[in-house]
Amino acid sequence: DTGVSQDPRHKITKRGQNVTFRCDPISEHNRLYWYRQTLGQGPEFLTYFQNEAQLEKSRLLSDRFSAERPKGSFSTLEIQRTEQGDSAMYLCASSRSEPPLHFGNGTRLTVT
Amino acid sequence: AQTVTQSQPEMSVQEAETVTLSCTYDTSENNYYLFWYKQPPSRQMILVIRQEAYKQQNATENRFSVNFQKAAKSFSLKISDSQLGDTAMYFCACLNQAGTALIFGKGTTLSVSS
Numbered sequence: 001d002t003g004v005s006q007d008p009r010h011k012i013t014k015r016g017q018n019v020t021f022r023c024d025p026i027s028e029h030n031r032l033y034w035y036r037q038t039l040g041q042g043p044e045f046l047t048y049f050q051n052e053a054q055l056e057k058s059r060l061l062s063d064r065f066s067a068e069r070p071k072g073s074f075s076t077l078e079i080q081r082t083e084q085g086d087s088a089m090y091l092c093a094s095s096r097s098e099p100p101l102h103f104g105n106g107t108r109l110t111v112t
Numbered sequence: 113a114q115t116v117t118q119s120q121p122e123m124s125v126q127e128a129e130t131v132t133l134s135c136t137y138d139t140s141e142n143n144y145y146l147f148w149y150k151q152p153p154s155r156q157m158i159l160v161i162r163q164e165a166y167k168q169q170n171a172t173e174n175r176f177s178v179n180f181q182k183a184a185k186s187f188s189l190k191i192s193d194s195q196l197g198d199t200a201m202y203f204c205a206c207l208n209q210a211g212t213a214l215i216f217g218k219g220t221t222l223s224v225s226s
Contacts, residue, residue: 031211042116042203042216043157056212091157093214099145099207101214103157 004104025094035091118217135204145207
């Protein structure tokens with residue numbers, strides 16, 4: 001069990017650029033979640049995958065956001081045409097069919 | 113939709129003392145899971161304790177215990193013999209039975225001083 005891995009740890013980008021984050025869940029975890037967390041706040045649910053199927057999407061996930069988990073293993077979260085309001089920590093978590101969720105260290109995005 | 117409310121933005125306690133963090137939640141489901149997670153400054157979210165809603169017995173993990181009141185939809189966390197390393201933000205969270213969404217409260221910042 002090597003833990004949930006997220007890459008990159010930090011990303012600074014200019015407004016309007018596209019960014020992509022990667023999450024490698026714990027092996028054999030079939031469930032994967034993406035969250036967004038702003039400073040001093042609790043994580044907000046973005047989306048959920050069971051294997052390769054995206055089964056839940058929050059209303060927070062605007063059409064500029066897209067997430068994939070093509071082979072049911074790693075996942076990517078892409079933000080197109082970034083805005084300053086997208087600046088946040090993006091957390092990935094994974095679990096087996098039963099909880100709990102195990103979280104990665106997150107990717108901190110800064111949009112300038 | 114599930115909601116989780118933590119009414120204490122900040123708490124402070126001295127080493128070796130006991131502190132209780134409050135959490136209330138709302139869900140339409142009969143079976144669900146409740147969690148307390150700890151997030152130290154600039155560090156990873158770590159599971160502290162979990163409770164299955166169908167279990168009446170309150171969960172305990174070493175110095176951490178919960179008071180689960182299902183009818184009142186209350187799920188408080190008690191930390192006994194507080195240590196400096198307990199300083200962190202604590203989040204209460206509720207997971208629906210299908211496991212598709214874990215919803216967090218806004219968190220309580222706990223400061224433990226010597």
